[in-house]
Amino acid sequence: MLQFKDIITPVDFVVTEETTLKEAITLMYQKKWNLLPVTDASRHPVGVFTRSSLHQMVTAECQLTTPIKNYIKKQVEKISVDIPYEKIEEIVKKSKVGTGVVVDEQNRVVGILTKTDMVMSLLQTSQELQMIKKLKRTLETAIDHAFDGIVMTDEKKVITMVSPPLLELFNRPVEAVLYKAAAKALPQLHLEKVYETEAAEVSGFLEINGIKYIVHRIPILEDGKVIGAIGKVVFRQLNEVSELFKKLQKAENKANFYHQQYQRSETARFTWEQILSTDHLMEKLKKSGAKAAKGRSTVLIRGESGTGKELFAHSIHNSSARSTGKFIVVNCAAIPEDLLESEFFGYEEGAFTGAKQKGKLGKFDLANGGTLFLDEIGDMSLSLQAKLLRVLQEREFYRVGGTAKIKVDVRIIAATNRNLEEMVREGLFREDLYYRLNVISLHIPPLRDRPYDIDHLFKQFMIEFNQILGTSITGIETRAREALLSYEWPGNVRELRNVMERAMTFSESGKIKYEDLPDYLIKQISFKEPALNVSLVENAELEAIKKALVQVQGNKVQAARLLGISRSGLYEKIKKYKLV
Secondary structure, eight states: OOOGGGTSEEOOSOOOTTOBHHHHHHHHHHHTOSEEEEEOTTOOEEEEEEHHHHHHHHHTTOOTTOBSGGGOBOOOOEEETTSOGGGHHHHHHHOSSSEEEEEOTTSOEEEEEEHHHHHHHHHHHHHHHHHHHHHHHHHHHHHHTOSSEEEEEOTTSBEEEEOHHHHHHHTOOGGGTTTSBHHHHOGGGOTTHHHHHOSOEEOOOEEETTEEEEEEEEEEEETTEEEEEEEEEEOTTHHHHHHHHHHHHHHHHHHHHHHHHHHHTTOOOOOGGGSOOOOHHHHHHHHHHHHHHTSOOOEEEEOOTTSOHHHHHHHHHHTSTTTTSOEEEEETTTSOHHHHHHHHHOBOTTSSTTOOTTOBOOHHHHTTTSEEEEETGGGSOHHHHHHHHHHHHHSEEEOBTOOSEEEOOOEEEEEESSOHHHHHHTTSSOHHHHHHHTTEEEEOOOGGGOTHHHHHHHHHHHHHHHHHHOOOOOEEOHHHHHHHHHSOOTTHHHHHHHHHHHHHHHOOSSEEOGGGSOHHHHHHHHTHHHHHTOOHHHHHHHHHHHHHHHHTTTOHHHHHHHHTSOHHHHHHHHHHTTOO
């Protein structure tokens, strides 16, 4: 909007009653002005020196050094710099001298307003109005012919613009919608939500008269405040697009399923880059695993369920010299004990009733030249442990029902979530096998000991599930994020992934909310403080340390600086709260 101060001619000199005729003539010639404002020492106006004043002094044959004070016109047409623009034209028309002196709030001269200024400003205003009218016509045409329905509201949540397709969809006349409260005129859209969240969001599939539609709610922000909202309603050909997408996704999922099932038993699918973490201990562990992969020694991977032991096993194989060989997985807890031996070593023809006529190769046969991953090895029976020990020592075995020795070149990677040392003491696990397996041991820390990984994993899972579920989740609200950071995660990364999938499925906005989290998780957080017997002060300190570590991605030096404590003090608190 054009303002008055933008059209005045500024005064960048001072003319007083003692200014000489020569100085006045020079100024009027240089500025091409018909009037000079005369001020006192404080720049307050005392009169004006006009061309008629100049004519009088010349006629009176005044010397060029004569002061102009006796020829000043005391009548001054003063205009405040804050005057509304609409009143300027009227003032100029009534002005006897054709020029007004502009003053500020302290009555100091800051400029003059000539009729030329006014004419130029009117021309500029006219051009701006034409551009605005043209833009408005263009916008109205685009909205009227938009493929989707569009509605716009102001800061009072009143509808200021609505497109015909949207009115057709909801069967509403324009007079029942335009300039009405959005919550009453079009309650189905729930545009009032973005005034509270200040974030764009997309609804799920809605339906009216058998027509499915989606509402995209977008806040209009100015200086961090919501001054309006735009509702974009997608409904035309939505069914066709949705069905096409479902068919494509179904075909891709089917192809991926068969591809994965084919490769799962013989190919390692993961690499070190796919083990997602920002924790420095995890990065150190990955480097150790990569070094161990270069040799042929047996590797024992330990950690709680869901920490990613299988991912480490895949990555070790893929970065080893055996990467071109097969990667065979055996879950020792999933195969019945009476079948486990035949699964390991295979069997000869007629070895037992129901066996295949031509016999069967075992996992050791299949893994020859490659890697055999024994998951949940702590669940293996003592009798089978003895036979496994012989294979590890002699690199040979007998098939069930066979008499010939079978030589194999297999690298063993084992994994367990059980305490093998305690099992050895209790006689549940062979000590000699334990030492044979425990040549290189990698212990994966649980997720609760690396809380700064939660944010990182959340972002990665959000991208993954947006693609799989077809959602448009862009983030997580503060309260929900704090809940994730406070939870103990007994199921570790696997549990976090499941919680994310559930939350993104149930979320009805662009961000995951607290109420989107599973009930069991929320209940455990609610009882967390009494269960741990932690004071309010200690709990606040613990949360502050967790957040600082997350913010600096586990860098303890930066975290200590952020918290305003010494590095040794931070280490003591980390030890106190068992964060490492």
